[in-house]
Each structure stands twice: as structure tokens, then as C-alpha cells.
Amino acid sequence: MTVSKTAAADQAKASRPTRKGHGDGATEGTALQLGELSELLGYSLKRAQLKVFEDFLRCVAPLQLTPAQFSVLLLLEKNPGRNQTEIAGTLGILRPNFVAMLDGLESRDLCTRVRSTNDRRSHILVLTDKGRAVLARAKKLVAAKHEARLNALLGPANRAALLAMLAKIAREF
Amino acid sequence: MTVSKTAAADQAKASRPTRKGHGDGATEGTALQLGELSELLGYSLKRAQLKVFEDFLRCVAPLQLTPAQFSVLLLLEKNPGRNQTEIAGTLGILRPNFVAMLDGLESRDLCTRVRSTNDRRSHILVLTDKGRAVLARAKKLVAAKHEARLNALLGPANRAALLAMLAKIAREF
């Protein structure tokens, strides 16, 4: 038998069924203990990342941009004249998966593929004027709502320290 | 016309095709500039999380445990007598998706579902002896290889500060 001998004892601890979120709370189930989970960096990293992305989506919802799309537009603005492989590679996006993503951006007229004259296999990615405008508005929303909220929570110095450590992990780990 | 007037100029900057990673490097493409992307917390958060999970998988590969599976086993050990809804909810896993995950753990005899005597709708989750043993080995691998590597990269004080900030974001953001 592989089940713990204390299974019956475990059962005894199980609370009887009660209506939850229903007033006095005297019979509400106890919150679970995270225990060693709270010392596991990867766990908090993942939970924090989900929260941050969630907030990003809310803040930039008027422009209908995902974090990944925003990162592409930012990269195109900063690096004109680059092709799909270079942009996708820098962002850690696999080339096949980048195709549909670009289709989406291009169909919304945020960027265009331009056949390179130097190497006719490749597409230079170009921000459209609309793409530039949307990006500018997105930057303002992100700075004013999203990053501002993080700053309020952590404080500017902590936020900078956090960013530096995350970048170091992303780079060197 | 929506395409930037400088598209032709952008094209001019595109490097001619060259063999990459091929010796002298005089003609290698320049690395892309991240620009404002490196100030976006969510971006570094995501990239760091991927690296950390990747390393976790490597370190604990002999036991064939994913981060999510490890977190379930940890939580079962710390919180005996809980049912599926409570465990899944604490980890942010949706109940329907938790079913297949438990099937996997149960088929490997790492935990078992025990019908609760108090509420016969629910399954109390119980770590098996094998589950306890695997968890103990996993903890050692994680501490000795995974978290040790993070400590070496950041230093213990920074690692603690990072963890505290991530937990705060996960909790309060």
C-alpha cells in the first residue's frame, strides 16, 4: 500500500461543507498555507508575470494591443530596416509563429512587409504612420497607467532594482 | 498612403546578405537595440520567468516534474485533507484543467484522490509514500541546483529582495 497511513487523519481535518462568502464567516475554510512555495522564486515569478500582463492588457485595452504586439511595434520603431527573422529572434518568437502575428498587425495597418531590394527572400518590416500613432498612444497609456501603478506599489528605486535583476536573469541565467 | 515616407531610407540601412557566425565577423549584422523595451517590466519579467522555468526543468529532469506539478506536491504536503477545488484555486489552476493534471500525478502514484466522508462530492488529495519520497528528492535538487544557481547569480540578499517584490506584485497588484 502506497497511500500514507495518515490518510484517515487527513480526512478528519477536512472541514464540513459550508456556504462560503456568506456573512459571518465563522465556518469559512481556512486559507491554505503556501509553505515552501513562497520561497520558490519561479513560483512568484510566474504569478507576478500573470498579474503584470493582465494589468498591461487592461491599461492598453483601448488600443487592443497585447504585450507581444506592443513589443514588436517598439522594436520596429527602434530598429528600422530589419527583417522578420531579426525581429522575431530578438523577441524569442519562433519564425513560423511570427507569421500569423505579423498578418494581424499588417491587417490592422500597423506595419507592412516590404520586400528587401538587397535580399529578395526577406521582408523588411516597416511601421506605418498609423502604427507609429498607435504606438505613441500605447506608450503614453503604459507609462501613465501601467508602469505608474507598479511604481506606486514598489517605489521607483525598488522598481529599478527589480528590473535590473530580472534583466540579469533573462540575460545571464 | 500609410507607409512611412522613410521606408526607402530604411531599406538602405538593411545589410546585404552575409553568412553569419562565420569567422571574422566584420560583416555580421548588428545586434538589435531593445530601446524602451528594456524599461518595460513585464517584458523582462516574462523573459526571466521563461529562463527560470527552463532551468527548473533541467535541474529536476531526473524526477520528471514540471514546476506546476512540483507546486501541487508541495501544497499537498503542507495542507493535508484539502480537496481539488482548494488546491487548484490556491495555485490559480482552473478546476477543469486540474483534472488531467491530477490524473497524471495519480497514474504515477504520486498522489491519490480519496472520496471525502464529510462531503461525498469532493475528493481529498493525499500524497502517497512515493509522492512524499519524490517530493523530498525534488526539494533537494531544487535547493542544490536551481535555487543555488539563482543565489550565485544574484547573491542571497538580492535574491531575497527580488522574491519579496515578486510576491508583493503577485499579492497586491
Place this chain on the structure above:
DNA sequence: CCATTTTAGATATATTCTATAATAATTATC
């Protein structure tokens, strides 16, 4: 120049993760 190899983008496809709706069994509430 020509044959071979390599690369860029695209397509197809598989896997995993995530999310919602609906169902059966059981329990709670009126």
C-alpha cells in the same frame, strides 16, 4: 556557369496551456 547548400518566409501540424459551458452526483436552503 552550374550544382549544392543555406537562408527567409510561409504552411501545416502537433502539443500544451488556458478558458468556458454543460453534466451528474451530492449537498444546502427554503
Place this chain on the structure above:
DNA sequence: GATAATTATTATAGAATATATCTAAAATGG
């Protein structure tokens, strides 16, 4: 006892992620 709510489950759909293959074009080496 009738109605509503809850647990676990199934089915399913969508997104993210991964690999192999195809074509057109370009580079390489004779």
C-alpha cells in the same frame, strides 16, 4: 420535498509554443 448551489468531470475552443517541410532566393564551391 422542491429548488438552488457546489464538486468533480467532460467536452471543447482558443491561444501559445514547437517541429518539419516547402518555395524562392541567395551563397558557396567547383
